[in-house]
Amino acid sequence: MKKYRHIKYFMIISLCSLLGACEDYVEVGVPDDRIVKETVFEDDETAIRAIRGIYNELFNASFSGGWRSSVTVLAGLSADLLQPVNSENITYGEIQKNEISPNHPSNYELWSSAYNIIYMTNSVLEGLAISKNVSDDLKRRLEGEARFVRAFTYFYLVNIYGEVPLILDTDYRNNSLVSRNGIDELYTQVVKDLDMAIELLDSRYESSDRTSVNIVVAVALRARVALYQENWDLAEILSSEIIERTATYEILQDLDEVFLANSKEAIWQISPIGRGNILTSTGEGQVFIGTSRSSLQLATGFVEDFEPEDKRLVNWVGHYNSNTRDFYFPFKYKDRSSLNDITEYSMVFRLAEQYLIRAEARVRKGKMNEAISDINVIRIRAGIEPIDMNEQEIDIEEILDLIMKERKKELFAEWGHRWFDLKRTGRTDEVLAEKTSFWEPTDVFYPIPEPDRMKNPNLDQNEGY
Numbered sequence: 305m306k307k308y309r310h311i312k313y314f315m316i317i318s319l320c321s322l323l324g325a326c327e328d329y330v331e332v333g334v335p336d337d338r339i340v341k342e343t344v345f346e347d348d349e350t351a352i353r354a355i356r357g358i359y360n361e362l363f364n365a366s367f368s369g370g371w372r373s374s375v376t377v378l379a380g381l382s383a384d385l386l387q388p389v390n391s392e393n394i395t396y397g398e399i400q401k402n403e404i405s406p407n408h409p410s411n412y413e414l415w416s417s418a419y420n421i422i423y424m425t426n427s428v429l430e431g432l433a434i435s436k437n438v439s440d441d442l443k444r445r446l447e448g449e450a451r452f453v454r455a456f457t458y459f460y461l462v463n464i465y466g467e468v469p470l471i472l473d474t475d476y477r478n479n480s481l482v483s484r485n486g487i488d489e490l491y492t493q494v495v496k497d498l499d500m501a502i503e504l505l506d507s508r509y510e511s512s513d514r515t516s517v518n519i520v521v522a523v524a525l526r527a528r529v530a531l532y533q534e535n536w537d538l539a540e541i542l543s544s545e546i547i548e549r550t551a552t553y554e555i556l557q558d559l560d561e562v563f564l565a566n567s568k569e570a571i572w573q574i575s576p577i578g579r580g581n582i583l584t585s586t587g588e589g590q591v592f593i594g595t596s597r598s599s600l601q602l603a604t605g606f607v608e609d610f611e612p613e614d615k616r617l618v619n620w621v622g623h624y625n626s627n628t629r630d631f632y633f634p635f636k637y638k639d640r641s642s643l644n645d646i647t648e649y650s651m652v653f654r655l656a657e658q659y660l661i662r663a664e665a666r667v668r669k670g671k672m673n674e675a676i677s678d679i680n681v682i683r684i685r686a687g688i689e690p691i692d693m694n695e696q697e698i699d700i701e702e703i704l705d706l707i708m709k710e711r712k713k714e715l716f717a718e719w720g721h722r723w724f725d726l727k728r729t730g731r732t733d734e735v736l737a738e739k740t741s742f743w744e745p746t747d748v749f750y751p752i753p754e755p756d757r758m759k760n761p762n763l764d765q766n767e768g769y
Contacts, residue, residue, distance in 0.1 A: 345431045345432065345434075345435035345437060345438050346437055347437050347438070348437075348438055348439055348442050351428075351431070351432065351435065351438045351442065351443075351446055352442070352446070354427075354428050354431065354446075355428060355446050355449055355450065357424070358421065358424050358425060358428065358449075358450070358453055359515060359516070359574070359575070359578060360577075360578030360580070361420070361421060361424060361578070362421065362453070362574050362578065363574050363575065363576060363577075363578030363579060363587070363650070364578055364579065365417040365418070365420065365421055366410075366413035366414050366416075366417040367413075367414045367415075367417045367418040367421070367457075367460065368417070368418075368421070368457075368574065369574070369587045369650070370586055370587030370588035370590075370591065370650050371587040371590075371591060372410065372591055372599070373409075373410040373411075373413040373414050373417075374414070374587065374591075375414065375460055375464070375719055375720045376588065376717060376718060376719055376720060377591060377600065378399055378410060378411070378414060378720075378750075379464070379719075379720025379722070379723035379724070380716075380717055380720065380722070380723070381396055381399040381400040381600075382399055382400070382402060382723050382747075382750075383720075383722040383723040383726060383736070384603050384606070384722070384735060384736065384739050385602065385603055385606060385712075385716050385717065385722050385723075386400070386600050386601070386602065386603055386634075386717070387400050387600075387601060387602075387603045387604065388400060388599060388600065388601075389598050389599055389600060389601045389629065389631055390599070393599060395408075395409070395410060396599060396600065399411075400740070401740045401742045402736065402740055402742055402743050402744070402747040403742045404747075404750055404751055404769075405751070405754075406751040406752065406753060406754035406757070406765065406769050407753070407754045407755070408751075408753075411750055411751065411753055412753040412755055412756075414464070415461075415465070415752075415753050415756070416753070416756070418457050418460065418461055419471070421453065421454075421457050422454055422457050422458070422471055423471075423474060423476075425450045425451075425453050425454040425457070426454070426471065426472060426473055426474050427474050428446065428450045429447060429450050429451070429454075430473065430474060432446055432447050432450070444504045445504065445505060445506075445510075447500075447504055448500070448501040448502075448503075448504030448505040448517070448519075448522070449501070449505070449516065449517040451497040451498075451500050451501045451504070452497065452498065452501040452505075452517045452521065452522050452525070453517065454497055455493075455494045455495075455497035455498045455501065455525065456525060458470070458490055458493065458494050458497075459494050459525065459528075459529065460720070461490075462487055462490040462491065462494070463532075463720075463724050463727070464720075464749070464750050465749055465750050465752060465766065466487055466748075466749040466766060467484040467485060467486055467487060467490070467766075468484055468485065468490065468752075469482040469483065469484055469485060469763070470482075470485040470489060470490055470493055472493070480759065480760060481760055481761075481762050482760070482762065482763070483762040483763065483764070484752075484763065484764060491529070491533065494529060495526075495529060498522055498525060498526045498529065499526070501517070501519075501522040502519055502522045502523060502526065505517065505518050505519040505521075505522060506518065506519055507519050507520055507549075507552075512566065513565070513566055513573075513575065513649075514566050514570045514571070514572060514573050514649075515572070515573050515574060515575045515649060517572065520546055520549065520552075520553075520571055521571055521572040521653060523542050523545055523546060524542075524546060524571050524572070524653040524657075524658065525653070526538075526542055527539050527542035527543045527546070527658060527661050528657070528661060530542060530665075531661050531664060531665060532724075532728050534668070536665040536666075536668040536669050537665075537669070539661055539662070539664075539665035540662055540665040540666055540669065543658040543659070543661040543662040543665070544662060546571065546655065546658045547655070547658055547659065547662065552568070553568060553569065553570075553571065553655045554568045554569065554655065555569060555655055555656060555659070555681060555682075555685050556568060556569045556685075557685060559615050559616065559619035559620060559685075559686075560619055560638070562636070562651075562654070563636050563637055563638075563648050563649075563651050564647060564648055564649075565646055565647060565648055565649045566649070569654045569655045569656065570649070570651060570653075570654055570655075571652075571653035571654055571655065571658075572652045572653045573649035573650060573651055573652060574649060574650040574652060575646065575649050575650075576646060576648075576649070576650070577646065582643045582644050583641070583642070583643060584639075584642045584643060584644060584645055584646040584647075585637075585639040585640055585641055585642045585648070586637050586639065586648050586649065586650045587650060588634070588636070588637045588650060588717070589637035589638070589639045589640045589641075589648065590640055590641065592633050592634040592635070592636075592637065592717060593622065593633065593635065593637065593638075593640040594622050594623070594624030594631065594632075594633040594635075595624065595640075596626060596628075596629065598624065598629075598631070598633065600633065601631035601632060601633050602621065602631070602632040602633060602634060602716075603739075606632070606716070607621055607632050609709065609712065609713060610713060611688050613687055613688060614686050614687060614688050614713070615685075615686050615687040616686050616713055616714065619635070620634065620635055620636045620716075621633075621634070621635055622634070622635030634716065634717035636651075636717060636718075651718060652719065656682055656685075656714055656715070657714075657715060657721075659678045659679075659681050659682055660678070660679075660682065660707060660710060660711050660714065660715075662675075662678050663675045663676075663678035663679050663707055664704070664707050666678065667700055667703050667704055667707065668700075670700075672693065672698070672700075672703065673693060675703060675707075676691050676693055676698075676703070679691060679703075679706065679707060679710060682710055682714055683710070686713075686714075691706070708725060708729065708731075711725055712725075727748050732745070732747075732748050733745055744768055746766070746767045746768025746769075747768065749766045750766070751765060751766055751769040752764070752765050752766060752769075
C-alpha cells in the first residue's frame with residue numbers, strides 16, 4: 305500500500321474548489337451549464353446548440369482539451385513518453401513515477417470533467433427522447449453524436465481507471481450513491497452506444513470542418529475497441545472501411561500538414577473555438593511547445609528510438625536550448641499562442657492509426673504480407689526504409705514488436721496511445737519497471753479520486769491505493 309501526503313493534497317483540492325477550477329462528479333449536483341430538457345429542445349436550432357455545447361466543452365474539459373490534466377498529458381507521463389522539465393515538479397513527478405495519490409488534483413480534474421461530459425450527453429439523450437418539436441432526421445443524427453461522445457468518454461475512463469460507475473441518466477441524487485461497474489459491462493455499453501451511433505449517422509460532416517461526429521468517426525473508435533477486445537476480424541473490417549474512403553481521407557506526405565485544421569488525414573478533431581475567446585491555439589500547442597517556462601518534455605531516451613532520417617524526428621520533435629534549459633518536446637502542433645487565427649485543431653482520430661490497427665489485426669490473423677504493406681505506408685511516409693519480406697523471414701512476434709514501436713513513434717503525445725498499448729499487450733511491468741523503481745503491477749489503473757469517495761460511501765478504491 306502506498307503512503308501519501310494527504311494534508312497537502314486536501315489543501316490543493318480545497319483551493320481548487322474555491323477558484324472554481326475543479327468539477328464535482330459523483331455528487332454532481334446540477335452543473336451551472338446544465339441542459340434543461342424541457343426548454344432546450346423547443347425546436348431544431350435549440351437542439352443543435354445543445355450538441356454544439358458538448359463539442360465546446362470537449363475543448364474546455366480537462367480530460368479532453370489537451371491541457372495539463374488531459375488524457376494526452378497524464379497518460380504520456382504514466383508511460384515512457386513524457387517527464388517534467390523540473391525534476392522537483394511534484395504534480396507531474398508523481399504521475400511520471402506512477403505514484404499517484406488518490407487526492408492528486410490533476411487526476412481529480414480528469415475524472416470529474418469526464419463525468420461532466422457524460423452528464424451533458426445523458427441530458428441531451430433524455431431531451432431528445434421526450435421532445436416533440438425536433439425533426440426526426442435531426443433527432444437521429446443528434447442521438448448518434450451524443451451516444452458516440454458518451455462511448456468515447458467511457459472508453460477512456462475504463463482504460464484509465466478500470467471499473468467505474470456507469471451512469472446513463474441525469475438523476476444526480478441516485479448517481480451520487482452509485483457503485484462501480486465491471487470492465488466487461490462498461491465495454492458492453494461502449495459497444496452498444498457505438499453500434500447505435502453507426503446506425504444513426506451518415507458520412508457527412510455538418511460543416512466544412514471535421515469537428516462534428518459522423519459515421520466514420522464512430523467506426524474509427526469501434527475499430528479501436530475491436531482491437532482492444534482482440535476481435536481481429538472486426539478490427540480489420542472496420543479499419544479497412546475507413547482506409548478505402550480515399551476520396552475523403554489520405555495519409556499526408558507533408559508531416560507539417562497533418563495537424564492542421566481539417567487536414568485530409570483527420571477523421572475527427574476538436575476546435576479551439578470552443579474556448580470562446582480570442583486565443584485560438586490548441587491546448588496541446590500551449591502545453592507542449594518548448595519555452596523557458598515549459599513544464600513538460602519528452603522522456604529521456606525517446607528521441608533515440610528514431611532512425612536519424614525519420615521525418616517524424618525532424619518535423620514532430622522540437623528542441624529547446626538556453627543557458628539554463630536543454631530538452632526535447634512534442635512539436636506536432638506549431639501554434640502556441642495565436643489570436644483570432646485558427647490554423648490547427650486538436651487531433652482525436654486520424655487515418656494513420658487505422659493503418660496500424662489493420663496491420664496488427666492482420667498479423668494476428670497470419671496475414672503477414674498485408675500487415676507489412678500497412679506498416680510500410682507509415683514507414684515510407686516517415687522517410688525510413690520499408691520492410692522487405694523477400695529479404696528475410698520475420699516471425700509474428702517480431703512484426704508485433706515492430707508495430708508497437710511504430711505506434712510509439714507515430715502516435716506519441718496523442719491521447720494516451722502508448723500507455724494503453726503497454727497495458728493491453730501486458731508489457732507494463734516489463735517496460736515501466738525500468739523507467740521507475742516505484743512501479744507496481746497495480747499501477748496499471750489510476751486511483752479513484754478520494755474527494756468523490758468521501759462523498760459516496762459506495763465508491764470503492766482500486767487495488768494498491
